[in-house]
Amino acid sequence: MAAFKLEKKQKIIASAVAGILVLLFFNKIIIGGIGEKMRSLEKQIKLSEARLARDIVIEQDKDNLVQEYKSYQGYFKYAEKDHTQVISDFMKEIERLAKETGVSIVALSPHSEPEKLKETVKFKADFKMEGNLAQVLTFMSGVKDNKLLIGFDRILLAPKDETGLSIKLEGVISIVAL
Numbered sequence: 001m002a003a004f005k006l007e008k009k010q011k012i013i014a015s016a017v018a019g020i021l022v023l024l025f026f027n028k029i030i031i032g033g034i035g036e037k038m039r040s041l042e043k044q045i046k047l048s049e050a051r052l053a054r055d056i057v058i059e060q061d062k063d064n065l066v067q068e069y070k071s072y073q074g075y076f077k078y079a080e081k082d083h084t085q086v087i088s089d090f091m092k093e094i095e096r097l098a099k100e101t102g103v104s105i106v107a108l109s110p111h112s113e114p115e116k117l118k119e120t121v122k123f124k125a126d127f128k129m130e131g132n133l134a135q136v137l138t139f140m141s142g143v144k145d146n147k148l149l150i151g152f153d154r155i156l157l158a159p160k161d162e163t164g165l166s167i168k169l170e171g172v173i174s175i176v177a178l
Contacts, residue, residue, distance in 0.1 A: 083114060083123070086121075086123055086175070086177050087110050087123055090110070090123055090125065090148075090150070090175045091108065091110060091125065093146070093148060093150065093175075094108060094125070094127065094150075095108070097139060097142045097143060097146070098129060098139060100142065101131070101135050101138040101139040101142055102132075102135040102138075103129045103130065103131035103135045103136060103138075103139045103169070104129060104130045104131060105127070105129055106128040106129060106130055107126070107127065107128040108126075108128075109125060109126050109127075110123065110124070110125040111123070111124040111125065111126070114177075117176075119178070120176050120177060120178055121176070121177045122174050122175070122176050122177075123174060123175050123176075123177065124153060124172050124174040125172070125173055125174070126170075126172055127169075127170060127171065127172075127173055128168070128169070128170040129168075129169045129170070130160055130166055130167065131166070131167060131169070132165060132166060136157070136167045136169050139169070140152070140155075148175055149175055149176040149177075150173065150174070150175045151174060151176075152171060152172070152173055153171070153172040153173065153174050154171040154172040155169070155170075155171035155172075156168075156169070156170050156171050157169055
């Protein structure tokens with residue numbers, strides 16, 4: 001035990017070194033753990049703030065988003081329907097537009113097989129119609145502005161007779177189903 005006897009200065013130095021070691025240990029284990037937890041919480045807070053800001057923008061624009069969704073909702077009308085129902089509704093829509101605009105349908109026949117595109121299916125029909133120029137142009141405008149994805153694939157406009165008062169409209173019309 002005589003070897004462990006220290007002088008007063010050595011005891012002070014040993015106590016100081018032990019104190020410093022205890023402080024370093026305390027700092028590394030306790031304070032370091034708390035600091036790491038604080039940084040982790042700060043990251044979570046910043047992430048939550050970013051999410052909240054995004055959600056606030058979405059909430060403020062909710063009415064516009066709902067309105068836009070409703071405008072596109074008609075395009076998804078045929079997503080779950082079978083081909084015969086789509087073709088039937090397609091033919092009815094063309095007939096409705098023709099009746100509404102005063103154009104006479106001479107012939108309207110759907111193609112037997114739809115055209116399969118990347119993520120959609122395109123149903124086509126051959127058509128022949130007659131009417132005066134205003135009726136034909138109104139019909140074409142009605143097709144363009146229709147709430148369904150109806151469009152012309154091929155179109156031919158020609159006078160029906162020599163007077164040019166009556167117009168023949170024929171070609172291929174199609175609808176795209178998502």
